[in-house]
Amino acid sequence: MPGVSGAASASAPASGSAGSASSAAGRRGRPRSEVVERAIVEAVVRLLEDGVPFSELSIERIARTAGVGKATIYRRWDGKEALFVDVVRSMEPVAPPLPGTSVRDDLVAIIEMLRQRGLAKRSSALLHNVFAQMQSYPQLWDMYHRTSIAPRRERMDEVLRRGIANGEIRADIDFGLLGDLFVGPMLVRTVLRPGDTPEQGSAERIVDAVLEGVRPAEGPSR
Amino acid sequence: MPGVSGAASASAPASGSAGSASSAAGRRGRPRSEVVERAIVEAVVRLLEDGVPFSELSIERIARTAGVGKATIYRRWDGKEALFVDVVRSMEPVAPPLPGTSVRDDLVAIIEMLRQRGLAKRSSALLHNVFAQMQSYPQLWDMYHRTSIAPRRERMDEVLRRGIANGEIRADIDFGLLGDLFVGPMLVRTVLRPGDTPEQGSAERIVDAVLEGVRPAEGPSR
Amino acid sequence: MPGVSGAASASAPASGSAGSASSAAGRRGRPRSEVVERAIVEAVVRLLEDGVPFSELSIERIARTAGVGKATIYRRWDGKEALFVDVVRSMEPVAPPLPGTSVRDDLVAIIEMLRQRGLAKRSSALLHNVFAQMQSYPQLWDMYHRTSIAPRRERMDEVLRRGIANGEIRADIDFGLLGDLFVGPMLVRTVLRPGDTPEQGSAERIVDAVLEGVRPAEGPSR
Amino acid sequence: MPGVSGAASASAPASGSAGSASSAAGRRGRPRSEVVERAIVEAVVRLLEDGVPFSELSIERIARTAGVGKATIYRRWDGKEALFVDVVRSMEPVAPPLPGTSVRDDLVAIIEMLRQRGLAKRSSALLHNVFAQMQSYPQLWDMYHRTSIAPRRERMDEVLRRGIANGEIRADIDFGLLGDLFVGPMLVRTVLRPGDTPEQGSAERIVDAVLEGVRPAEGPSR
DNA sequence: AGTTAATCGAGACGGTACGTCTGGTCTTTAA
DNA sequence: TTAAAGACCAGACGTACCGTCTCGATTAACT
Known part of the structure; x- marks a missing residue:
C-alpha cells in the first residue's frame, strides 16, 4: 500500500499484477x-x-x-509526510454511489459528501492538519492530488458533462471553472475554516444557488 | 507590531495612536x-x-x-509560528479601493484581488507555505483570521448587503453562504491548488456565473 | 571592600572611613x-x-x-570569581591571638584554628566550594593567597623561627618544608577531605607527633 | 571505562573478561x-x-x-563533571611497585610519586583544575575517592602497618593520623599550591623529618 | 535440511534545532 | 554619575528527533 517512496509503489502492485511474475525476479530474504x-x-x-x-x-x-x-x-516511506499520505488515504471515506436521478441530485450528493467528511470527528481536525502539512510538500501534494482528488474530480466532471449534454447546465461556461463553482464554496468552509462546516441542507442550497444564480429572476421583477 | 504573544498586539498601535500617551506608564529599562x-x-x-x-x-x-x-x-514571539503571522501580515497587499460603480464590479474587484495575490511571486509559493503551516495552529489561525481575513470579509459583506438592498442580489439566499459562493471558487484555486491560479478574466467569469446561474435560461427567454 | 578589580580595594575603605573626605577628590555624580x-x-x-x-x-x-x-x-567586580574572593574574606574568622607560652603551644593553637575553620558549618561546605572554585583562577588564588594565606603563614613562620632560635626545633631542616610538616596533615583533612575533619585533640597529637617523630625512641631510652 | 553513570563501570570490564558470559544478558540494540x-x-x-x-x-x-x-x-556521563572523573582516571599514572627494602624506603617511594604527579606537565595545571572542580560535587569526589584515592591509601596503610609490626614506627600514634603526617606535607604543595612543588629529594627529607621528629635529639644536646 | 538474504526490534551514532539560561554590554528613566 | 531595569548578542545547557548504521534474532524462499 505505501508507495510514495519511489519505485516500491509501482513495483509492489506490479509483482501482483504481472501474473506469473512473482517468481521471476526472485525477491530473496524475509518478505x-x-x-x-x-x-x-x-x-x-x-x-x-x-x-x-x-x-x-x-x-x-x-x-x-x-x-x-x-x-x-x-x-x-521516505519520511513523515510520505507516511501521512497513506494515513490520509486509509481514512478517506469511500465515495458513495451517486443517485443518478438528475445532475442536480448527483451534484448535491457530491457536495454533501464533502460536508460529511468535514464533519466526521476523525477527519475534521485530523485530516485538516495532515492536509495543511502536505501542502508544504509539493511532491506529496501532487501525488495525493493524483490518487485521491483527481479521480473524484473526474467523477464530478462526468456529471457536469452529462448536465451540459442534457441541457441541465449551460454549455458556455469555462469547464475548468465549472467544477470549482460548486465545490469551492463547500471546500472553503471544510478545509480552510474547519469548525465552520455548514449545517444540514447546505449542499442543496449551494447547488441550487449556483444553478439558479444569485441575481433575482428577471421575469416577474421586470 | 508583533502581537501574538500577548496584549501587545492591541496595545502597541494604541500607544502609538493615543497621542501623548507614551509617557504615561513610564516603562523602565531599555526599550x-x-x-x-x-x-x-x-x-x-x-x-x-x-x-x-x-x-x-x-x-x-x-x-x-x-x-x-x-x-x-x-x-x-511565542515561537516560529507566531512569528510567521507577522511575516505574513507584513507581506499581505493592502486592499485596494473598490470601484463602487456596481455591486457586480465590486465583487469582481475583490475576487480579482484574490487572484492577484495568488499570482504574486512572493505570495505564491511563499505565502502558501506559511499559510499551510499556520492552519495547524488554531490559535494562530484564529488570530490571523481575526486581523486579516475578517476585515476583508466584512468589506465584502457590505458589498453584498448593498446588492441585496438595491436588488442586484436575491434576498432569499443564506447570507452566510453567499460570500463563499463568490470567494470559494477562486480561493480553492489559489490556496488549495497553487500553481493552478486561473488566468486573466476569471474573476469576471466567476462573478457572472454565480450571478446569472449555471442553468440555461428558461427556454423562450434565450 | 571589593578590591580585585583594581585600586578600589585600597581606596574603598578610605572613602568610607575618611569621614569628611568624600568631598576632597570631587567625585562627580551619584556616589x-x-x-x-x-x-x-x-x-x-x-x-x-x-x-x-x-x-x-x-x-x-x-x-x-x-x-x-x-x-x-x-x-x-570583574566577575563571579572576583566577587567570591570578597565573600570568602567576609567570612574568614579573625585569627585569634597566640598563647605564646611555648612554641609547641603556639603551633597547636594554629593547627587547632585550621580544624575549627573546617568544622564551622558556614565554612565547611560553603567555603570549601568557593575555595575549590577559586583554585581554578590563578589570579584570584594568588590574590587570596597574598591577602589571606600569606599573613597567616608569616605568623607561623615567626613561631617556627622562634622555635629554632630557642632550641625547640631542629635547625637542620629545610625551612620551607617545616611549616608544611605541621600544617599539611590538618589541611589535607579539612580542605581535601571535608567531612573528615579530625576530632578534638588532633591538633595536639599532630604537633607532638611531628615534633617527637614517628620512629620509636632508640632502644635504651625507653 | 566510564562508570559514574551507573553499573556500566563495573559490568563493562566484566562482560569482557568473563569469558563465556557475554551471551547471558543478551544486550539489545547497537552496542x-x-x-x-x-x-x-x-x-x-x-x-x-x-x-x-x-x-x-x-x-x-x-x-x-x-x-x-x-x-x-x-x-x-551525567554531565561535564562525571566525564572529568574518567578523564582524571585516564591520566593518573599507574602506581609503581614499592622497593620493599624498608618501610622508610617504601614511604619515600610513595611520597615521591605524589611529587612526580605534581610535576608532570599534563597533571600539574590540568589535574589541578579538574581536581578543584570535582571537589564541588561531593558525589563525584566520593567516587573518585573510592576508586582512586582509597586503593592507594590502602597500599600505604599496609606499609605503615608493616612498619609498626617490625618496630620502624611507633605503635602509640593514632593510625588515622599517621598516613596524613607523611602524605599531608607533599599534598599540600602539589594540590593546594600547584607550581610550588618541592624539588628533588624532598620526599626523603619529609619522610625522614616525620620519622625522626623535628625536635632536636635529646641525647647529646643535654 | 541448510543456506541465504532481507526483515524485525532495539538502540547507538553524528547532527540540528529546540526553548531556556548566563555572561557581559548597552541604553533607557529616575535619583 | 550612579542606580535599577531590562534589552541586546553570543553561545552553552540538556532534550528530542532526524535519518543512518550496527547489532542479534527471525523468517521466508531457494537450494
Missing part, C-alpha cells in the same frame, strides 16, 4: 510484513485520535507507539 | 528596538525569497541571518 | 552606595546558606536576590 | 563504541593540553572536538 505496515498506520491514527497535537507526531514516537523500529518505517 | 524587530521579519522574508525551503526555516537560522540573539526573538 | 555593596555580598552568603548548590550561583541570580542591577555588580 | 569513548576522553585531554582554559570547556566544544554528537556524551 515485508503487512501486519507491521498496518500497525504503523494505525499507530498514527490512534495517536491523532488520542488528541496528540499534530506537531508532536514524530517518527520516533510513532515507532515507539507501534512497537516498531524506526528503520522499519523508513524502509517503507 | 525594545524597532530596528531589531524589522530586521527579524525581513530576515525571514529574505530567506524565503532566496529559496530556502520553508521546512528549513528555524529560529536558530533566522536569528543568525538577522544577526540577532535567539532570546530576542523569543522575547517578542 | 556608590555601601549598602548596595553589602547587599550583594550578603546575597551570596544567604544563597549559599540556603543550600543553593554552588554551581547554580550566577551573577544573574545574585543580582536578582540582592535586588540590584547586574551592571552594579560588574561595576565593582 | 556502544569503545572508539567513540576514547575519542571523547582524549578530546578533553587534548583541549586541556592545548591550553584551553578550563572554564571554557563545554560539552558542546568537547563534542565538536571529538567529532561526536552531544547526546553521545550524555549517553555515557
Whole structure:
C-alpha cells in the first residue's frame, strides 16, 4: 500500500499484477510484513485520535507507539509526510454511489459528501492538519492530488458533462471553472475554516444557488 | 507590531495612536528596538525569497541571518509560528479601493484581488507555505483570521448587503453562504491548488456565473 | 571592600572611613552606595546558606536576590570569581591571638584554628566550594593567597623561627618544608577531605607527633 | 571505562573478561563504541593540553572536538563533571611497585610519586583544575575517592602497618593520623599550591623529618 | 535440511534545532 | 554619575528527533 517512496509503489502492485511474475525476479530474504505496515498506520491514527497535537507526531514516537523500529518505517516511506499520505488515504471515506436521478441530485450528493467528511470527528481536525502539512510538500501534494482528488474530480466532471449534454447546465461556461463553482464554496468552509462546516441542507442550497444564480429572476421583477 | 504573544498586539498601535500617551506608564529599562524587530521579519522574508525551503526555516537560522540573539526573538514571539503571522501580515497587499460603480464590479474587484495575490511571486509559493503551516495552529489561525481575513470579509459583506438592498442580489439566499459562493471558487484555486491560479478574466467569469446561474435560461427567454 | 578589580580595594575603605573626605577628590555624580555593596555580598552568603548548590550561583541570580542591577555588580567586580574572593574574606574568622607560652603551644593553637575553620558549618561546605572554585583562577588564588594565606603563614613562620632560635626545633631542616610538616596533615583533612575533619585533640597529637617523630625512641631510652 | 553513570563501570570490564558470559544478558540494540569513548576522553585531554582554559570547556566544544554528537556524551556521563572523573582516571599514572627494602624506603617511594604527579606537565595545571572542580560535587569526589584515592591509601596503610609490626614506627600514634603526617606535607604543595612543588629529594627529607621528629635529639644536646 | 538474504526490534551514532539560561554590554528613566 | 531595569548578542545547557548504521534474532524462499 505505501508507495510514495519511489519505485516500491509501482513495483509492489506490479509483482501482483504481472501474473506469473512473482517468481521471476526472485525477491530473496524475509518478505515485508503487512501486519507491521498496518500497525504503523494505525499507530498514527490512534495517536491523532488520542488528541496528540499534530506537531508532536514524530517518527520516533510513532515507532515507539507501534512497537516498531524506526528503520522499519523508513524502509517503507521516505519520511513523515510520505507516511501521512497513506494515513490520509486509509481514512478517506469511500465515495458513495451517486443517485443518478438528475445532475442536480448527483451534484448535491457530491457536495454533501464533502460536508460529511468535514464533519466526521476523525477527519475534521485530523485530516485538516495532515492536509495543511502536505501542502508544504509539493511532491506529496501532487501525488495525493493524483490518487485521491483527481479521480473524484473526474467523477464530478462526468456529471457536469452529462448536465451540459442534457441541457441541465449551460454549455458556455469555462469547464475548468465549472467544477470549482460548486465545490469551492463547500471546500472553503471544510478545509480552510474547519469548525465552520455548514449545517444540514447546505449542499442543496449551494447547488441550487449556483444553478439558479444569485441575481433575482428577471421575469416577474421586470 | 508583533502581537501574538500577548496584549501587545492591541496595545502597541494604541500607544502609538493615543497621542501623548507614551509617557504615561513610564516603562523602565531599555526599550525594545524597532530596528531589531524589522530586521527579524525581513530576515525571514529574505530567506524565503532566496529559496530556502520553508521546512528549513528555524529560529536558530533566522536569528543568525538577522544577526540577532535567539532570546530576542523569543522575547517578542511565542515561537516560529507566531512569528510567521507577522511575516505574513507584513507581506499581505493592502486592499485596494473598490470601484463602487456596481455591486457586480465590486465583487469582481475583490475576487480579482484574490487572484492577484495568488499570482504574486512572493505570495505564491511563499505565502502558501506559511499559510499551510499556520492552519495547524488554531490559535494562530484564529488570530490571523481575526486581523486579516475578517476585515476583508466584512468589506465584502457590505458589498453584498448593498446588492441585496438595491436588488442586484436575491434576498432569499443564506447570507452566510453567499460570500463563499463568490470567494470559494477562486480561493480553492489559489490556496488549495497553487500553481493552478486561473488566468486573466476569471474573476469576471466567476462573478457572472454565480450571478446569472449555471442553468440555461428558461427556454423562450434565450 | 571589593578590591580585585583594581585600586578600589585600597581606596574603598578610605572613602568610607575618611569621614569628611568624600568631598576632597570631587567625585562627580551619584556616589556608590555601601549598602548596595553589602547587599550583594550578603546575597551570596544567604544563597549559599540556603543550600543553593554552588554551581547554580550566577551573577544573574545574585543580582536578582540582592535586588540590584547586574551592571552594579560588574561595576565593582570583574566577575563571579572576583566577587567570591570578597565573600570568602567576609567570612574568614579573625585569627585569634597566640598563647605564646611555648612554641609547641603556639603551633597547636594554629593547627587547632585550621580544624575549627573546617568544622564551622558556614565554612565547611560553603567555603570549601568557593575555595575549590577559586583554585581554578590563578589570579584570584594568588590574590587570596597574598591577602589571606600569606599573613597567616608569616605568623607561623615567626613561631617556627622562634622555635629554632630557642632550641625547640631542629635547625637542620629545610625551612620551607617545616611549616608544611605541621600544617599539611590538618589541611589535607579539612580542605581535601571535608567531612573528615579530625576530632578534638588532633591538633595536639599532630604537633607532638611531628615534633617527637614517628620512629620509636632508640632502644635504651625507653 | 566510564562508570559514574551507573553499573556500566563495573559490568563493562566484566562482560569482557568473563569469558563465556557475554551471551547471558543478551544486550539489545547497537552496542556502544569503545572508539567513540576514547575519542571523547582524549578530546578533553587534548583541549586541556592545548591550553584551553578550563572554564571554557563545554560539552558542546568537547563534542565538536571529538567529532561526536552531544547526546553521545550524555549517553555515557551525567554531565561535564562525571566525564572529568574518567578523564582524571585516564591520566593518573599507574602506581609503581614499592622497593620493599624498608618501610622508610617504601614511604619515600610513595611520597615521591605524589611529587612526580605534581610535576608532570599534563597533571600539574590540568589535574589541578579538574581536581578543584570535582571537589564541588561531593558525589563525584566520593567516587573518585573510592576508586582512586582509597586503593592507594590502602597500599600505604599496609606499609605503615608493616612498619609498626617490625618496630620502624611507633605503635602509640593514632593510625588515622599517621598516613596524613607523611602524605599531608607533599599534598599540600602539589594540590593546594600547584607550581610550588618541592624539588628533588624532598620526599626523603619529609619522610625522614616525620620519622625522626623535628625536635632536636635529646641525647647529646643535654 | 541448510543456506541465504532481507526483515524485525532495539538502540547507538553524528547532527540540528529546540526553548531556556548566563555572561557581559548597552541604553533607557529616575535619583 | 550612579542606580535599577531590562534589552541586546553570543553561545552553552540538556532534550528530542532526524535519518543512518550496527547489532542479534527471525523468517521466508531457494537450494
